[in-house]
Amino acid sequence: MLSEERRNQILEIINHDKIIKIKDITKRFNVSIATVRRDLDILQEQLYIKRVYGGAIPVTPSGTEPLYFTREMENRAEKIAIGKAAAEMVVEGDTIYLDIGTTTQEVGRNLKKMNNITVITSSLTIMTELANSNVTVYSLGGKIRPHELSMSGSIAIHSLEQFCVQKAFIGAAGVTFDEGISDFNYEEAQVRLTAIKRAKQAILVVDSTKFGNNAFARTCSLDYFHTIVTDINVPKKYIDGINDRKINLVTVQPAGGIETS
Secondary structure (H helix, E strand, C coil): CCHHHHHHHHHHHHHHHCCEEHHHHHHHHCCCHHHHHHHHHHHHHCCCEEEECCEEEECCCCCCCCCHHHHHHCCHHHHHHHHHHHHCCCCCCCEEEECCCHHHHHHHHCCCCCCCCEEEECEHHHHHHHCCCCCEEEECCCEEECCCCEEECHHHHHHHCCCCEEEEEECCCEEECCCEEEECCHHHHHHHHHHHHHEEEEEEECCHHHECCCCCEEEECHHHCCEEEEECCCCHHHHHHHHHCCCEEEEECCCCCEEEC
């Protein structure tokens, strides 16, 4: 089989299944891992796909919200490291809010062995993560977004207004100095803003690819945040701007190293 023909078939699979793993390509086409990586690099250069941990996904049009399971595969190592560093900010006795999203889910995964903490969330995946732990979990309720595995809307906002929160761990689809943080969904942006206002400390947890992008619905300016946790690939202008705004910045290496400024 010619390499171009193989890449065309790989692209068809990705567009149909929405994701493909490197190990599956090697088995299907009987080629080496190095060959598969070259194929995926070429398809990414041609803007057909986006490389993710262990495979690839189709390119999502600008302004369109990617599926949850697709986002979960993106920048996986960075999100794991961010989640671990953010979870270390939680202490016994805390009541915290965990936002929806794949990065905040990693925060939740690192809280399962803790005692005497309370988590408030509208994320179905985080509730599942913490269901068999000693963590007390409160669900906000509201309208279920099945593809996002979350709840939003006026019911979620009203429920959140009944709680006092020490720390709110917040995700975002985009982060810029001009617009602050933003999201693909307006209702979820409003739930997020309510959580930020109810918390003594708002902590933004996002990987570096979110910086420089604006999504559909603006949530708030960066001045609302006490701390930002991201990975070491955050652009320098954002490091400088965050420091100028006197916001605590924690940067992590995918292997788990932490730097603060």
